[in-house]
Amino acid sequence: MRITSIKLLSPSSSLRLINRTNQFRAAPRLWARNYFAMVSIEGDGAVKPAQAAPAVTTSNDLVPGAKRQYTGNAHNKKPFKKQRRKDKKPAEGSHDEVLMADIIELEEKLAAQKLADEDATAAALPEQGSEIEVDVMELSSTGEGLALQRGSHQIYVVPFSIPGDTVKIKVYRHNEHHSVGDFISVIKPSPLRDDSRIQCKYFGVCSGCQFQMLDYAEQLRRKRDIVVKAYRNFSQLAPELVPEILDTIGSPLEYGYRTKLTPHFDGPPGAQRRGPKVTHPEMPPFGFTPKATRKVLDIEDCPIATDAVRKGLVAERARLAVEYGTYSKGATILLRESTKRVPNGATGEDARTETEGGIIPPIVVEADTFTDYKTCITDNNATSTEYIDDFVFTNPAGSFFQNNNSILPPFTEYIREHILPPASPTAKPIRNLIDAYSGSGLFTITQASLFPGGSIGIDIAEKSIDYARKNAALNGLSDGSSNDGKPICKFIAADAPALFKSVSQYDPDETVVVLDPPRKGCDHSFLTQLLKFAPRRIVYVSCNVHTQARDVGVLVRGQVPGGAKKQPPPVDAFDAILTPAETDQKPVRYDIESIRGFDFFPQTGHVEGVAILSRIDV
Numbered sequence: 001m002r003i004t005s006i007k008l009l010s011p012s013s014s015l016r017l018i019n020r021t022n023q024f025r026a027a028p029r030l031w032a033r034n035y036f037a038m039v040s041i042e043g044d045g046a047v048k049p050a051q052a053a054p055a056v057t058t059s060n061d062l063v064p065g066a067k068r069q070y071t072g073n074a075h076n077k078k079p080f081k082k083q084r085r086k087d088k089k090p091a092e093g094s095h096d097e098v099l100m101a102d103i104i105e106l107e108e109k110l111a112a113q114k115l116a117d118e119d120a121t122a123a124a125l126p127e128q129g130s131e132i133e134v135d136v137m138e139l140s141s142t143g144e145g146l147a148l149q150r151g152s153h154q155i156y157v158v159p160f161s162i163p164g165d166t167v168k169i170k171v172y173r174h175n176e177h178h179s180v181g182d183f184i185s186v187i188k189p190s191p192l193r194d195d196s197r198i199q200c201k202y203f204g205v206c207s208g209c210q211f212q213m214l215d216y217a218e219q220l221r222r223k224r225d226i227v228v229k230a231y232r233n234f235s236q237l238a239p240e241l242v243p244e245i246l247d248t249i250g251s252p253l254e255y256g257y258r259t260k261l262t263p264h265f266d267g268p269p270g271a272q273r274r275g276p277k278v279t280h281p282e283m284p285p286f287g288f289t290p291k292a293t294r295k296v297l298d299i300e301d302c303p304i305a306t307d308a309v310r311k312g313l314v315a316e317r318a319r320l321a322v323e324y325g326t327y328s329k330g331a332t333i334l335l336r337e338s339t340k341r342v343p344n345g346a347t348g349e350d351a352r353t354e355t356e357g358g359i360i361p362p363i364v365v366e367a368d369t370f371t372d373y374k375t376c377i378t379d380n381n382a383t384s385t386e387y388i389d390d391f392v393f394t395n396p397a398g399s400f401f402q403n404n405n406s407i408l409p410p411f412t413e414y415i416r417e418h419i420l421p422p423a424s425p426t427a428k429p430i431r432n433l434i435d436a437y438s439g440s441g442l443f444t445i446t447q448a449s450l451f452p453g454g455s456i457g458i459d460i461a462e463k464s465i466d467y468a469r470k471n472a473a474l475n476g477l478s479d480g481s482s483n484d485g486k487p488i489c490k491f492i493a494a495d496a497p498a499l500f501k502s503v504s505q506y507d508p509d510e511t512v513v514v515l516d517p518p519r520k521g522c523d524h525s526f527l528t529q530l531l532k533f534a535p536r537r538i539v540y541v542s543c544n545v546h547t548q549a550r551d552v553g554v555l556v557r558g559q560v561p562g563g564a565k566k567q568p569p570p571v572d573a574f575d576a577i578l579t580p581a582e583t584d585q586k587p588v589r590y591d592i593e594s595i596r597g598f599d600f601f602p603q604t605g606h607v608e609g610v611a612i613l614s615r616i617d618v
C-alpha cells in the first residue's frame with residue numbers, strides 16, 4: 001500500500017513517515033513518495049495510517065475511492081494505470097528529482113484547496129496524443145510550467161509556458177505522479193508573457209531556452225524563487241537556519257553571451273556499428289536536440305551565443321554542406337570563442353591579428369586601451385583565450401570554462417568582496433585559499449592577491465591543471481618555487497578528496513575553501529574531510545543549486561549522512577544535534593551567511609548559486 005495524501009489531524013500533529021520494517025523515523029517529503037507509507041501522529045503520539053484524502057490523488061490505483069478511470073480509445077482498452085510509466089528513483093539533483101519536488105509541492109497546495117473543489121478528481125485522464133487546454137499554475141525549478149486541466153487535479157508538465165497562461169498541449173505521456181504534454185500554442189496569454197520579446201525563431205521547439213517571453217527582471221525573480229525552493233526542498237534544514245535568499249544578480253548581456261556551443265548531427269540513416277560503411281545521402285540536420293523528440297533540430301542561428309560563435313555556426317554549417325558525405329557517424333562540433341587582445345598602438349606581431357581567423361574575419365571590439373579580436377575555435381585541443389577584467393585565462397578549447405564571459409567580472413568581484421570574513425579583533429587573519437574543483441584556476445587566480453599565505457587549486461582534469469599553472473604565470477603569480485614576492489598559486493591534478501593530504505601546513509583558522517563542483521555536487525568522502533579540516537570560511541559556488549543546497553545542509557548540520565554507508569540524512573538541525581558525530585573530533589558546524597543566485601544563463605531556467613558559510617566557533 002502506498003498512500004500519497006497527507007492529512008493533519010490536529011494543529012499539534014506532526015507528520016512522520018514509517019518504513020516497511022515499521023521503523024519509525026522522520027524523513028523528507030521526497031522519501032515519502034518513493035519509499036514510505038505515510039502516517040500521521042495524533043497529539044497523543046499514536047501512529048495511525050493517514051486518512052487518504054480523495055482529492056490528493058497522483059495515482060488512482062493507490063487511493064481508495066479515487067474515481068479516475070482510463071476512458072481509452074477503440075484500439076486500447078487497457079486500464080489506464082498500465083499505461084502509466086512507473087517513476088524510477090531519480091538521481092540526486094537531477095532534472096527529474098527537482099521536478100518531482102515541485103510537483104509534490106503543488107499537489108500539497110491543491111490538497112489544501114480541495115474542500116473548495118470537491119469534484120476535481122473525478123475527471124478522466126485524456127488519452128495519449130489528444131489535444132487539451134490546460135491552465136498553468138506554477139513555474140517549476142526546471143523552467144517548465146505546471147498546469148491543470150479544468151476539473152482535474154492531474155498535473156501536466158508543459159515546456160515553454162508560464163503561470164497565468166492557458167495553453168493547448170498534446171498529451172504525450174502519463175507518469176505515475178504527473179503527465180507530460182507537448183506545448184502547441186497559447187490560447188490565453190499570461191500577463192507576464194510578451195511574445196514580442198522572443199528573439200529566436202526556434203523558441204518553443206529547441207530545448208535550450210525557456211524564458212524568452214519573460215521580461216528580464218521577471219526572469220531574475222523566478223531564478224531567486226528557484227534558489228528559495230532548492231533550499232526548502234533539498235537542504236533538509238529548518239527554515240530558521242536558512243537566511244533570506246538575496247536577489248539574483250543579472251548578466252550584463254541578456255543575449256549574445258554564450259561563448260561555447262556544441263551543435264551535433266546524427267549518423268547516417270541505416271548505419272550500423274559492424275555493418276558496411278554508409279554515409280549521409282544529403283546534409284543531415286545540424287543543431288540541437290529539441291524538447292519533444294530525440295531527432296536533431298536543424299539550427300541556423302542561436303541568438304544567445306556571442307557574435308563570434310554565431311559566425312562559427314554559419315561557417316561550420318557551410319563546411320558540413322560540402323563535407324557531409326565523408327561522415328559515416330554522427331558528430332558533435334565544438335564552437336568556442338577565443339579572444340586576442342591587442343594593446344592600442346601595438347606594432348609588429350601583436351598587430352597582425354586582423355588577418356587571423358582565416359576566411360572568417362574576427363569580431364572586433366574596441367576599448368580605450370586595447371582592441372579585442374574574437375574568433376571561433378572548432379578544434380577541441382586548440383587553446384582558447386579569454387579575459388576577465390585584466391586577468392587572462394587560457395584553456396584547452398574543449399575543456400570546462402564558464403560560458404558567459406560578460407558576467408565574470410562582476411561575479412569574481414562579488415567573490416572578492418565576500419571571500420574574507422568580517423574583520424575581528426580576536427580571530428586570526430585569513431592567509432590561505434583552497435580552491436577545490438579549480439578547473440584552470442578561475443578563483444585561485446582572481447582571488448590570489450587576498451591570500452598572503454598562498455593559494456592552492458585542485459582539479460581532476462590534468463589538462464585543466466596544466467593550463468591553471470600556465471594561467472598563474474600569465475597573470476604574474478608565483479608557483480612557490482622561487483621567493484620572488486609574488487602571490488603564490490599551486491595546483492594539484494587529483495580527485496578532490498586527495499586535497500586534504502596536501503594542506504596540512506594550512507591552519508584551518510586562517511583558511512578559506514572555495515568549492516565549485518560539477519552538477520552532482522560533492523561526494524561524501526570530500527564533505528567528511530572538509531568537515532574534519534574545518535576551514536574558517538567556505539564559499540560554495542554551483543551551477544546546480546539543488547545539490548548545493550543538499551551539501552550546504554550537510555555542512556550546517558556538521559554531519560555527512562551515513563558515512564561510508566549511505567543512509568537518509570536527518571530532517572532538521574535538531575535531529576543532527578541529537579545524533580552523535582561519527583568522528584572523535586569536536587563536531588564542526590557552519591552558519592549560512594548569505595545565499596544568492598547569479599544569472600549565468602539568461603533566457604534559460606538555470607541559475608548559478610553562491611553560498612557563503614562561516615564556521616560556528618563554540
Ligand SMILES: C[S@@+](CC[C@H](N)C(=O)[O-])C[C@H]1O[C@@H](n2cnc3c(N)ncnc32)[C@H](O)[C@@H]1O
Binds near residue numbers: 438517519
Ligand atoms: C563547474 S567546474 C568549475 C571549474 C572552475 N572552478 C571554473 O569556474 O572554471 C567543475 C570542475 O570540477 C572538476 N572535477 C569534477 N570531478 C572532480 C573530482 N572528483 N575531483 C576534482 N575535480 C573534479 C572538473 O574537471 C571541472 O573543472
